[in-house]
Amino acid sequence: MPDSRRSRRVRATAALLAATALTLTASCESGGGHSAAGSSATKKPSPSPSPAWDRNPRSLAAIGDSITRGFDACTVLADCPEVSWATGSDAQVDSLAARLLGPEAPAKSWNYAKTGARMSDLPAQMGLAAAQHPGLVTVMAGANDACRDDVSDMTPVSTFRAEFQASLRQLRTVSPKSQVYVSSVPDLKRLWSTGRGSPLGKQIWKLGICRSMLADADDLGAAATERRAEVYRRVVAYNEVLRDVCAKDRACRYDGGAVFDYRFDGDQLSPWDWFHPSKNGQAHLAEIAYRAVTARR
Incomplete structure (x- = not known):
């Protein structure tokens, strides 16, 4: 070549x-x-580690509604905070504060809950709680958002979410290290089903307690059944909000629906209105909360 x-x-x-x-x-x-x-x-950056959950907080502030005030647990149509599941002093209840704080509970626990409160009241209550810089804040609210005179008056789910988010922001602004325990909203339909067996309870219901669920307690017609089902669905939606919003806060624990799932019977319901927890019922709420707060997870 x-x-x-x-x-x-x-x-x-x-x-x-x-x-x-x-x-x-x-x-x-x-x-x-x-x-x-x-x-x-x-390569994605490593996420920041979640802070360790303190299973033995040194102080406690409670916010929420009538359940946390012990309404109808001692006398008819009256608060009884000494039997509150969260901060009560009654030995038979053995409140969450008593279990966690022992003899120091009276000096290091505060109850800012208010009978009749809705989620819209929670930011203000949270502000009071945050000012104490508590180790733990307990939240039990939402029943009154569903318990209205008519189902059309129930708090919209989007509004409920925004108000709960605002409450947590209020806490984080003032007391960023406080932990939060969030209780699910009780199953109001199950309370109706249990309480309607009490003639006295039904008479108290006629005074205006949770009319969206309890009105015409013995009416099993299609309209009444659908009304109660609508309240039930709204409570389920509220609990989904509580779960989801809490999950986004690194120092928040939701009860996993434990209160919603709890089957209150005649012993755990008020002997007057058969709707709010009795002293026995408050003790069971305290036990549920204590298990959640002290769980290893």
């Missing part, structure tokens, strides 16, 4: 190899290979 032809073929082969090498290099640099540059560009 003449030298000129051999020389041209060598140059062509060299050019082809160079072009191939250039293509492979470009592919690696663009992420097609496993180069160090490609790996570092796609």
Whole structure:
């Protein structure tokens, strides 16, 4: 083969190899290979570790509604905070504060709950609680958002969410290290089903307690049944909000629906209205909360 032809073929082969090498290099640099540059560009930052949950908080503030005030547990249509599941002093209840704080409970626990409170009242209550910089804040609210004179008056789920989020922001602004225990809203339909067996309870219901669920307690017609089902669905939706919002807060624990699932019977319901927890019922709420707060997880 003449030298000129051999020389041209060598140059062509060299050019082809160079072009191939250039293509492979470009592919690696663009992420097609496993180069160090490609790996570092796609590596996700490690998430910040969640703070350790303190199973023995040194102070406690409670916010919420009539249940946390012990309404109808001691006398008819009256608060009885000494039997509150959260902060009560009654030995038979053995409140969450008593279990966690022992003899220091009276000096290091505060009850800012209010009978009749709805989620819209929670930011203000949370502000009072946050000012104490408590180790733990307990939240039990939402029943009154569903317990309205008519189902059309129930708090919209989106509003309920915004108000709960505002409450947690209020806490984090003032007391960022406080932990939060969130109780689910009780199953109001199950309370109706249990309490309607009491003639006295039904008479008290006629005074206006939770009309959206309890009105015309013995009416099992289609309209009444659907009304109660609508309240039930709204409570389920509220609990989903409590779960989801709490899950986004690194120092918040939701009870997993334990209060909603609890089957209150005649012993655990008020002997007057057969709707609010009795002293026995308050003790069971305290036990549920204590298990959640002290659980290893």
